[in-house]
Amino acid sequence: MKFYRMTVLIGIDDQSLKAGAREIEALLNQELNRSQLTDEVNVLEAGSLGFFGTGVTLMVYPGQVTYVNVKLEDIPEIVEEHFLKGRQVSRLTMKPSLTRGYDFNYRRRIVLDNSGLINPEDIEEYIGTGGYEAWEKALLEMKPGEIVEEVKQSGLRGRGGAGFPTGLKWSFTAPLEADQKYFVINADEGEPGTFKDRLIMEGDPHKLLEGLMISCYAVGATKAYIYIRGEYSLCIERLRQAIEQAHEYGLLGKNIFDSGFNLDIEIKVGAGAYVCGEETALIESMEGKRGQPRSKPPFPGVKGAWQKPTVVNNVETIANIPAILRNGAEWFQGFGTDKCTGTKVYTILGDVMMPGLCEVDMGTTLRTIIEQYGGGVKNNRKFKAALVGGAAGVFLPNSLLDVKMDYNNLREYSAVLGSGAILVMNEDADMVDMLWSVIRFFRHESCGKCTPCAKGNELLFEIINEVRQGRGREEDLQEMVRISEAMQQTSFCALGQSLLMPIKSAVDNFRQDFLKRMK
Amino acid sequence: MYEEIYIKYSPEQENLISILHDIQDSHPQHYISEEAIREVSEYLRIPVSHIQGVLTFYTMYSTRPRGKYIIRLCESPPCFLAGSEKILAILLRVLGVKLGETTGDGLFTLELCACLGVCGNAPVMMISDTVYGDLNEEKIISIIEKYQGGQA
Numbered sequence: 001m002k003f004y005r006m007t008v009l010i011g012i013d014d015q016s017l018k019a020g021a022r023e024i025e026a027l028l029n030q031e032l033n034r035s036q037l038t039d040e041v042n043v044l045e046a047g048s049l050g051f052f053g054t055g056v057t058l059m060v061y062p063g064q065v066t067y068v069n070v071k072l073e074d075i076p077e078i079v080e081e082h083f084l085k086g087r088q089v090s091r092l093t094m095k096p097s098l099t100r101g102y103d104f105n106y107r108r109r110i111v112l113d114n115s116g117l118i119n120p121e122d123i124e125e126y127i128g129t130g131g132y133e134a135w136e137k138a139l140l141e142m143k144p145g146e147i148v149e150e151v152k153q154s155g156l157r158g159r160g161g162a163g164f165p166t167g168l169k170w171s172f173t174a175p176l177e178a179d180q181k182y183f184v185i186n187a188d189e190g191e192p193g194t195f196k197d198r199l200i201m202e203g204d205p206h207k208l209l210e211g212l213m214i215s216c217y218a219v220g221a222t223k224a225y226i227y228i229r230g231e232y233s234l235c236i237e238r239l240r241q242a243i244e245q246a247h248e249y250g251l252l253g254k255n256i257f258d259s260g261f262n263l264d265i266e267i268k269v270g271a272g273a274y275v276c277g278e279e280t281a282l283i284e285s286m287e288g289k290r291g292q293p294r295s296k297p298p299f300p301g302v303k304g305a306w307q308k309p310t311v312v313n314n315v316e317t318i319a320n321i322p323a324i325l326r327n328g329a330e331w332f333q334g335f336g337t338d339k340c341t342g343t344k345v346y347t348i349l350g351d352v353m354m355p356g357l358c359e360v361d362m363g364t365t366l367r368t369i370i371e372q373y374g375g376g377v378k379n380n381r382k383f384k385a386a387l388v389g390g391a392a393g394v395f396l397p398n399s400l401l402d403v404k405m406d407y408n409n410l411r412e413y414s415a416v417l418g419s420g421a422i423l424v425m426n427e428d429a430d431m432v433d434m435l436w437s438v439i440r441f442f443r444h445e446s447c448g449k450c451t452p453c454a455k456g457n458e459l460l461f462e463i464i465n466e467v468r469q470g471r472g473r474e475e476d477l478q479e480m481v482r483i484s485e486a487m488q489q490t491s492f493c494a495l496g497q498s499l500l501m502p503i504k505s506a507v508d509n510f511r512q513d514f515l516k517r518m519k
Numbered sequence: 520m521y522e523e524i525y526i527k528y529s530p531e532q533e534n535l536i537s538i539l540h541d542i543q544d545s546h547p548q549h550y551i552s553e554e555a556i557r558e559v560s561e562y563l564r565i566p567v568s569h570i571q572g573v574l575t576f577y578t579m580y581s582t583r584p585r586g587k588y589i590i591r592l593c594e595s596p597p598c599f600l601a602g603s604e605k606i607l608a609i610l611l612r613v614l615g616v617k618l619g620e621t622t623g624d625g626l627f628t629l630e631l632c633a634c635l636g637v638c639g640n641a642p643v644m645m646i647s648d649t650v651y652g653d654l655n656e657e658k659i660i661s662i663i664e665k666y667q668g669g670q671a
Contacts, residue, residue, distance in 0.1 A: 052639025
């Protein structure tokens with residue numbers, strides 16, 4: 001292995017590519033070559049570096065110097081001044097007010113521990129961090145039942161939103177005798193405000209693959225699918241490449257490590273339907289049908305894809321598996337709270353200084369996430385609300401900023417953690433408008449299969465439109481809650497059941513905003 | 520007619536969604552014609568009605584001819600909070616079309632879409648496969664001009 005004096009990470013994601021990251025990278029290499037620095041300075045492509053709205057971002061080690069909004073014309077100066085002469089180009093570094101004390105929390109990261117640090121397109125770099133050791137250990141040293149037990153012990157719960165214990169889910173499928181079982185990764189990330197799975201897949205695709213391989217072996221699935229939404233083109237490209245590399249390295253295919261175990265992973269691309277995030281709708285879509293949910297039971301774990309036992313898990317959930325196997329369940333329990341172990345990846349957006357993502361221990365408060373990782377509310381405005389968990393989430397007021405967030409604790413406040421999206425609104429935001437936007441979303445995404453959801457959404461949209469246009473009455477608020485309660489009790493799947501939370505929390509916590517529209 | 524696409528996929532229903540994606544991508548007007556539906560129906564041996572049902576269920580497919588570039592503006596809550604309604608008004612004005620319509624020169628079709636997962640840069644739109652974030656009037660005009668000039 002070669003040692004370099006300096007390492008430059010260039011963040012490659014959708015945004016930076018648009019801002020010309022490839023051109024900048026090419027010029028950077030050219031300039032380094034011209035200054036004869038190629039043996040001293042190493043340029044590495046990384047996934048998203050965790051900043052947004054900063055164009056092309058370079059991070060230079062040692063020192064973690066962060067250059068933002070880098071343009072082609074800046075490159076000769078950076079090479080000459082910083083890399084050759086050792087003087088930072090301060091006009092391009094991230095504002096100290098933003099980076100001071102900013103902590104990426106790499107020490108406590110599990111699923112994003114490599115993201116932004118290694119080249120996601122090179123399997124060797126993943127292997128260099130200890131990658132695929134857990135897969136080898138699982139296959140050669142452990143029995144499937146032991147893996148299921150280890151995951152159960154770890155306390156890992158599904159990170160897609162519902163928080164169902166992962167090991168328990170597996171234990172329904174693992175003992176079944178079947179000529180074929182399937183494992184499906186739900187990468188149909190569509191919850192508004194959520195892009196954690198995209199960053200995991202873009203930043204460290206091999207971690208997801210390794211987790212998936214272990215999971216397949218644990219439940220006895222020999223065929224796996226990753227169902228990705230059609231809009232995530234970079235994820236699709238990187239995962240396809242990662243699967244190819246894994247085949248070349250003998251980590252996938254027939255008789256892996258001479259263990260007798262066979263496994264294939266295939267990518268299925270979605271076509272734009274929020275409801276396909278629901279596991280039975282996702283399975284329908286995979287089979288080439290309209291993505292409408294199935295009746296449960298039977299649950300997919302017993303009868304799923306093509307009527308065979310099928311486990312469906314979220315990307316973030318499975319990205320935890322390699323670390324659990326490598327370090328043990330007890331180590332994993334060292335993260336998070338008693339009832340909710342591990343970490344959670346949040347996306348922080350809206351009216352904050354630094355929209356982006358963070359991975360922190362379960363149980364971290366909303367205040368810490370917003371202030372420490374989101375940089376606080378921007379433009380010196382006051383915090384008003386946070387929509388936590390996406391459109392199917394809850395509008396949390398100021399008074400709940402210090403609640404420890406995990407799957408159990410939030411439930412006591414009639415809230416959910418959901419997908420981990422945190423949309424921050426300042427004092428200027430109007431909850432009538434926000435709720436209108438949420439209801440419009442569900443109305444559009446309702447799949448039309450069951451009457452409560454199809455009709456209920458229409459009714460709710462009519463009412464919120466009236467309120468928004470100043471023609472509402474106070475009784476309408478109760479009516480919206482009543483309708484969404486009925487939908488929660490009678491809708492076929494989680495989509496129709498979800499509206500109660502945003503509606504009730506908006507109406508209960510921000511009633512004044514609604515009454516103001518009625519005068 | 521779609522032999523190049525069929526080579527990639529065995530004639531099974533599970534490949535319908537991928538085949539439809541490829542057919543739509545291969546058409547200069549980014550849509551799936553009735554003729555194409557009939558062909559796929561024969562290849563996969565599944566009824567036309569099933570394909571119609573699937574096609575109209577997913578928002579990424581179109582059964583009507585569209586422009587060379589499809590502009591999809593996100594209208595989900597995070598982009599809404601960041602002013603997507605204003606952005607929509609600007610796009611409607613700059614392009615001179617109604618929602619869902621195609622510009623007279625056949626270049627752009629304007630559509631709305633749900634969250635694209637790039638909310639750190641809200642408000643966001645997608646043109647073909649490229650995402651554009653932190654939109655404002657100035658940016659929109661320069662992006663549209665770039666496509667009009669054929670540089671995209």
